[in-house]
Amino acid sequence: MQINYVDRVLVVGEGAREHAIAWSLADSGVRVFAVMNHPNPGILRHVKETGGSFKIAKVTEVEKVLQAAEEFSPDLVVIGPEEPLFVGVADALRDRGFLTLGAPSRAALVEMRKDVARYLQWKYKIPGRLMYGVFREVGEAYRFAKALGSVAIKPIRQAGGKGVRVVYGEVTYLDEALDSVILKSAEEIKTQMQSYNDVEAAVLVEEAVWGVEYTLQTLTDGQVTFPFPPVQDNPHAYELGTGPECGGMGTVSPLSFITREELEETAAAMEATVRAVEREFGVRYVGVLSGQMMLTARGPVVIEYYSRFGDPEALNALFLYEGDVYALFRMAAEGKLHKAVGKFKNLYTVVKAVAPVGYPLRREIGKRLWIDWDLARDCRIYFGSVVETPSGYETLGSRAVEVLAWGSTPEEAYAKSERCASAVKGEVFYRRDIGSPQYLQKMRQKAETVRGVYMWRRQRGLDKVRLVWEPGRGVSYVE
Amino acid sequence: MSAGLFAIFNFGGETDLYPLLHYGVKAMSNRGDVTSVYILRGGRVEKIDVSPESGKAVGQAAVGCVYVEDCCVETEGGVVCKFGPEEVSIGDKPQNTVYTALTRDGVVYLYRPPNFWHLALGAHGFDFLIAATESSAIEVLGGEVRRSLGGGELLKVWQYGVESSGGSTLGPLCAMEYIYASRLDSEIDGVEVAEVRSRLATALAEKVEADVDIVVGVPETGVYYASWLARGLGRWCFPAFVATARGRSALLDEIRERLAVIQLKANVVESVVRGKRVLVVDDSLISGLTIKQISQLLRGKAGAREVHISIASPPLRRKCPHGVKTPPESHMIYNFLDGDKIPAALEVDSLTHLTVEEVERAVGRRVCLSCFL
Numbered sequence: 001m002q003i004n005y006v007d008r009v010l011v012v013g014e015g016a017r018e019h020a021i022a023w024s025l026a027d028s029g030v031r032v033f034a035v036m037n038h039p040n041p042g043i044l045r046h047v048k049e050t051g052g053s054f055k056i057a058k059v060t061e062v063e064k065v066l067q068a069a070e071e072f073s074p075d076l077v078v079i080g081p082e083e084p085l086f087v088g089v090a091d092a093l094r095d096r097g098f099l100t101l102g103a104p105s106r107a108a109l110v111e112m113r114k115d116v117a118r119y120l121q122w123k124y125k126i127p128g129r130l131m132y133g134v135f136r137e138v139g140e141a142y143r144f145a146k147a148l149g150s151v152a153i154k155p156i157r158q159a160g161g162k163g164v165r166v167v168y169g170e171v172t173y174l175d176e177a178l179d180s181v182i183l184k185s186a187e188e189i190k191t192q193m194q195s196y197n198d199v200e201a202a203v204l205v206e207e208a209v210w211g212v213e214y215t216l217q218t219l220t221d222g223q224v225t226f227p228f229p230p231v232q233d234n235p236h237a238y239e240l241g242t243g244p245e246c247g248g249m250g251t252v253s254p255l256s257f258i259t260r261e262e263l264e265e266t267a268a269a270m271e272a273t274v275r276a277v278e279r280e281f282g283v284r285y286v287g288v289l290s291g292q293m294m295l296t297a298r299g300p301v302v303i304e305y306y307s308r309f310g311d312p313e314a315l316n317a318l319f320l321y322e323g324d325v326y327a328l329f330r331m332a333a334e335g336k337l338h339k340a341v342g343k344f345k346n347l348y349t350v351v352k353a354v355a356p357v358g359y360p361l362r363r364e365i366g367k368r369l370w371i372d373w374d375l376a377r378d379c380r381i382y383f384g385s386v387v388e389t390p391s392g393y394e395t396l397g398s399r400a401v402e403v404l405a406w407g408s409t410p411e412e413a414y415a416k417s418e419r420c421a422s423a424v425k426g427e428v429f430y431r432r433d434i435g436s437p438q439y440l441q442k443m444r445q446k447a448e449t450v451r452g453v454y455m456w457r458r459q460r461g462l463d464k465v466r467l468v469w470e471p472g473r474g475v476s477y478v479e
Numbered sequence: 480m481s482a483g484l485f486a487i488f489n490f491g492g493e494t495d496l497y498p499l500l501h502y503g504v505k506a507m508s509n510r511g512d513v514t515s516v517y518i519l520r521g522g523r524v525e526k527i528d529v530s531p532e533s534g535k536a537v538g539q540a541a542v543g544c545v546y547v548e549d550c551c552v553e554t555e556g557g558v559v560c561k562f563g564p565e566e567v568s569i570g571d572k573p574q575n576t577v578y579t580a581l582t583r584d585g586v587v588y589l590y591r592p593p594n595f596w597h598l599a600l601g602a603h604g605f606d607f608l609i610a611a612t613e614s615s616a617i618e619v620l621g622g623e624v625r626r627s628l629g630g631g632e633l634l635k636v637w638q639y640g641v642e643s644s645g646g647s648t649l650g651p652l653c654a655m656e657y658i659y660a661s662r663l664d665s666e667i668d669g670v671e672v673a674e675v676r677s678r679l680a681t682a683l684a685e686k687v688e689a690d691v692d693i694v695v696g697v698p699e700t701g702v703y704y705a706s707w708l709a710r711g712l713g714r715w716c717f718p719a720f721v722a723t724a725r726g727r728s729a730l731l732d733e734i735r736e737r738l739a740v741i742q743l744k745a746n747v748v749e750s751v752v753r754g755k756r757v758l759v760v761d762d763s764l765i766s767g768l769t770i771k772q773i774s775q776l777l778r779g780k781a782g783a784r785e786v787h788i789s790i791a792s793p794p795l796r797r798k799c800p801h802g803v804k805t806p807p808e809s810h811m812i813y814n815f816l817d818g819d820k821i822p823a824a825l826e827v828d829s830l831t832h833l834t835v836e837e838v839e840r841a842v843g844r845r846v847c848l849s850c851f852l
Binding site: 164165166167174175176177178180181184185210236237238239240241242243244245357358359361362429432438441442 | 490491492494495496497498499502533600602604605606608620621623625626634636638639640641642643669
């Protein structure tokens with residue numbers, strides 16, 4: 001019988017991301033405890049195997065999470081999803097003296113409020129900014145969108161990617177068709193936002209950029225940021241990057257088509273954001289700050305912030321980290337992150353999310369799901385929006401399972417990921433294109449093209465000042 | 480030349496698709512002047528006219544076709560726009576026929592066969608999926624080209640997904656798609672058509688023996704070949720013709736009609752050619768009537784000293800067995816005269832063309848060459 005004291009960690013959340021966190025913590029040898037909205041079969045396994053315990057409760061109810069913490073008395077609490085951060089779960093835990101990894105609610109505003117994030121970026125001159133405007137009236141949003149040309153239209157509040165639209169408007173002869181998309185989208189966002197009562201219904205319109213997306217996830221203790229390898233997420237639900245925006249259908253990491261300098265620039269933007277949060281809101285950012293970036297003709301640009309790990313990006317990052325994740329998380333939570341060493345496995349990873357048909361437009365609850373464990377034997381399977389019943393796995397509507405494959409080459413990782421994703425059976429779908437050689441080739445080409453443009457601009461100082469020439473009105477300078 | 484097929488699906492629901500359809504069709508006008516477009520609106524599939532500059536076409540999806548004849552067929556469940564010799568039911572995977580289809584229950588099917596024909600897929604923003612024979616048509620609609628469909632790949636596009644099946648058996652592509660039919664700025668299986676044409680022209684330059692002063696191209700396809708040929712020969716290339724109307728003369732089998740089109744598509748710029756030894760470059764040779772006309776214009780009207788001809792493909796000898804409209808074999812000059820007699824018949828100083836082997840080598844992939852054999 002074991003009598004040594006073993007550290008206890010409470011994981012808040014129930015997605016595949018939290019499953020990955022629990023898995024890494026279990027590998028670190030701690031006892032895993034969990035509080036989750038629904039019993040995630042994967043997290044349950046780690047709880048059971050490490051001798052922990054769990055509670056089913058709404059993780060956005062501060063009191064419920066506090067009760068779980070009081071009951072389990074963990075040495076560390078790790079908060080996975082953004083919604084508990086928004087409502088102040090991390091604040092409440094810290095107030096009660098729990099060592100917590102998770103952004104304070106005021107820091108999490110960088111994710112929750114798109115308008116606040118843009119405001120901070122401009123006020124504190126954080127690199128990677130976009131021109132933007134915030135509108136309550138659909139008509140005003142439309143006029144601003146027309147003036148900008150190509151635009152992204154978003155709800156000002158984080159809503160899991162829902163409602164985001166991009167319209168490339170330089171092609172003026174298509175105006176009539178694209179106008180109706182802009183107007184329809186602005187209307188839909190206003191309606192959608194009425195379901196949130198923590199923010200007024202407004203629409204953010206910003207210049208649309210074109211390029212290669214990547215996510216840089218960093219841990220921060222408020223002083224130092226610790227970056228994980230960059231991950232590429234694929235937010236479109238359907239094959240070949242078509243279809244509606246969703247939580248993310250798969251990821252690739254590391255990324256050979258993003259340069260070291262670009263990553264350093266991105267990491268610097270994340271550090272500047274941590275400092276800006278402290279200056280503006282007077283809180284120390286302890287948790288995860290991720291930049292959902294795009295390498296564009298203006299260089300790396302922040303599309304949006306996450307105040308947590310991405311899902312599925314967390315899977316790649318935590319798998320690749322070579323070391324004790326519990327020790328690393330503690331260093332972040334205790335303000336000792338300067339001691340952390342960034343060592344990562346020399347492997348390529350691909351993650352594929354498997355979702356019930358209907359996702360993300362229609363939630364299919366209670367659809368049966370099977371996993372051919374033999375076919376997926378050399379991959380990791382993470383559970384998300386799924387529960388285990390006596391008769392098998394059943395979907396809860398969102399991404400059900402995420403499959404992580406790795407290899408010593410990108411091709412090997414891709415081939416494995418395809419086989420393992422096909423091991424998830426039922427009325428489900430996943431994207432075959434993510435991670436394929438053709439896909440990576442396309443990304444590399446795109447990255448090289450936009451890199452050529454932004455380097456050209458920078459050589460001429462056009463990144464500092466933008467010269468705007470309006471025929472009939474004259475020349476003006478922005479910035 | 481095959482038909483220009485296209486399809487569009489709006490994941491954001493019903494909006495006005497008119498400009499996208501009007502310009503999508505326009506972007507493939509190189510493939511003919513007969514256009515059919517069908518739109519899905521409120522569970523009905525209806526034929527619409529998108530030729531006027533502006534109009535309204537509210538719907539969630541549309542399919543269509545641009546060719547020298549109507550190639551869309553209405554079926555019980557919707558409409559199929561197809562090109563190739565086989566009969567097609569929606570969902571089929573024929574060997575030699577490409578199609579886009581739209582059903583009343585809101586599904587778009589996109590199919591590229593293993594053989595001969597191309598179909599590219601792209602997207603605009605988060606809303607529009609666009610498919611087209613010409614990948615550049617996707618760009619004209621402000622979209623981004625994602626890739627060519629695989630050989631034998633069927634894509635089912637509906638509100639809740641894009642499902643792909645098959646796609647690993649890529650057979651020969653129609654050589655004419657590279658040589659002549661496609662837009663220069665289109666991509667087929669990741670290779671731009673212009674790249675292939677540059678290799679064809681370079682191969683042709685190595686064969687030309689005539690000593691010339693300048694190189695000129697027959698509009699429109701011949702102009703790009705001419706630039707590369709001039710580069711290979713170390714000579715200047717000039718624009719020597721002004722086109723009044725766009726028209727693909729090989730598409731028309733009425734000889735009278737063809738003559739009229741030649742006049743409209745190539746009026747000569749005299750000062751470019753007067754007193755010069757001229758190398759004329761064209762993409763293909765069928766009856767030779769275009770070449771004869773042009774040679775006469777250059778010599779008789781504009782005072783060229785010598786007129787040499789080079790063709791970036793072998794001469795046509797057979798009707799296409801796979802459905803491409805061609806003039807009858809009785810109109811193909813190489814079926815009636817030996818090669819050495821042709822320059823005299825066309826009143827030119829020399830004539831150089833590529834062989835099937837040279838085309839194969841320059842293209843660098845398996846191509847169908849039936850019409851040249």
